[in-house]
Amino acid sequence: MRFFGLILVVALFAGCGYRPAAQVTQSVLGENVFIDVTINVQDPKNSVLIKDALKEAMIGRLGRNVVSKEQAQTQLYGTLGSVGFSATMYDQDGYVTAYKARVSLTIVTVFETGERETVRASGEYDFTIEANSVISDARRFEAIKNASVDALDEYIAAISIRGMRHGKHDQ
Template sequence: MKQLFLGLVVLLWLGGCGYKPSSYYAKEALGDTIYAEVSISRQDPRNSVLINDAINEAIVSRFGAKLSTKERADTILKVRIDSLSFSPTIYDKYGYVNAYKTSVVLSFTYEAKDKKVEKLTASGEYDFFIATNSIISDTNRYEAIKAASSEALDEFISKIAIKGLRNGNHHQ
């Protein structure tokens, strides 16, 4: 009962002081409909597709925005993979790799309805363990790229939210 009361007090306090999550300000800046386009890397087309899926999923789940056609979108979001790497982080006593860190750097270019174009770079990382044979499975690879891309998108959302606050794109 005390936890429920405390939870209600915290919610009322946050609501009363006008707290809004960063995704609110990012959505204000980007709009309700987004067209997302991930540049397919010739060297690594498979990873480009994985990142495209992660970006599309995050647009819907984090922004609460809808994916749209280029012509109907409030914002056109173009994403390019600047770098993607897998680095061993933990070895067993025999020298086999037990864990990796995935690092991804994404370049975002977005154009809002007012035709103003902004460019940002964001990065994400993800650590994961593998089976004892030191080989990264397709499932490990997919989950790691998705998680690191999602983290990079979170950084992008934060940067957009900060820009939105600085530019006065919020309602009081």
């Protein structure tokens, strides 16, 4: 019975034209990608975190090669828009026990054809701290990185939609 259920699920996905995002983005971005993130003078540490998160997303999630500008089929230029923290939960004494980190990014994609597309993406990450304490640098950087990964998921979705719209998902 499970075998038939599995066959049914596979047939549904195959029948509806499902393609994984990594496969669609491969046809849009190509195999080799160059990544550059503008370093924000007021927040250089966070800019470096964004660059690392972008590289991780390209390599780990999409299986792309991060290469030099000359070897790249596609170039990505990221800019950190803003980073913010807001309290989301308090204990019975009024101390903050949870925060939400918010990150906004602008990623300009330059395709092999020379065409450019700008995607503005934002991400969030919720985390807790001990009551009556401050956010440590390690927790702050971890939260920013995770919120950046969330924003990059939004970017990946936008690029996948572009691939579906332009018919590049069948290649």
